[in-house]
Amino acid sequence: MISILDYDAGNIKSVEKALIHLGQDAVITRDKDIILSSDKVILPGVGAFGDAMGKLRSYKLDQVIYDVVDKKIPFLGICLGLQLLFETSDETPGVTGLGLLEGEIKRIPDQEGLKIPHMGWNSIHVKEGATLFKGIPQDPYVYFVHSYYLAAKHEEDVAATTFYSTNIHASVEHDNIFACQFHPEKSSTVGLKILENFISL
Numbered sequence: 001m002i003s004i005l006d007y008d009a010g011n012i013k014s015v016e017k018a019l020i021h022l023g024q025d026a027v028i029t030r031d032k033d034i035i036l037s038s039d040k041v042i043l044p045g046v047g048a049f050g051d052a053m054g055k056l057r058s059y060k061l062d063q064v065i066y067d068v069v070d071k072k073i074p075f076l077g078i079c080l081g082l083q084l085l086f087e088t089s090d091e092t093p094g095v096t097g098l099g100l101l102e103g104e105i106k107r108i109p110d111q112e113g114l115k116i117p118h119m120g121w122n123s124i125h126v127k128e129g130a131t132l133f134k135g136i137p138q139d140p141y142v143y144f145v146h147s148y149y150l151a152a153k154h155e156e157d158v159a160a161t162t163f164y165s166t167n168i169h170a171s172v173e174h175d176n177i178f179a180c181q182f183h184p185e186k187s188s189t190v191g192l193k194i195l196e197n198f199i200s201l
Contacts, residue, residue: 002199003038005065006030007055009045009080011183018185018195030059036067040074040199043081044185046145049105050092052080062098069100069177074201077179082150082172085179091148101174103152111165117147122162124170124182130159131173131201132180132194140190142170142182150181 004015006028019026035041045052056062068075077085086097089105108116121141126133150169152158160171171180184191
């Protein structure tokens with residue numbers, strides 16, 4: 001079973017639909033016992049960094065996430081879910097993230113001719129051997145919706161990058177922690193393959 005963490009964020013149902021389409025038993029929950037007995041756990045979401053951290057803490061899901069990671073249950077962050085894994089965000093100065101990985105979330109720099117938020121399809125450059133991208137050709141197109149981006153501290157954590165006004169760390173992998181800034185559930189066959197790769201861990 002796959003638990004999708006319920007912390008009142010947007011875009012959670014579309015992740016559930018994608019998993020059901022792939023034949024998975026998926027549940028949207030904030031029940032600690034269900035989450036910790038799951039085969040996989042996903043933290044999706046769109047919204048503001050500070051609001052989301054406030055919700056995670058009020059539901060005590062931050063502690064559950066630490067337990068999931070300690071138990072080595074495969075864990076996937078999507079979009080805002082990636083950003084929350086890190087330490088700080090320009091979106092909400094003074095609010096600390098989960099701090100599971102080292103790095104910071106920065107605002108995409110303004111550039112003439114580019115719209116922010118970054119919305120749409122971009123190709124990503126995938127690091128050779130990246131687990132989530134097994135069987136996917138190089139430079140696949142995936143779907144992004146974001147105004148803030150990850151600058152990871154450790155290059156070895158970065159599984160994929162893209163360029164939109166600046167170099168963006170688009171996916172990370174570290175032990176049992178995986179995350180994508182883009183939306184695999186909205187990225188057609190490539191995105192479904194990424195979710196399949198996560199499911200098969």
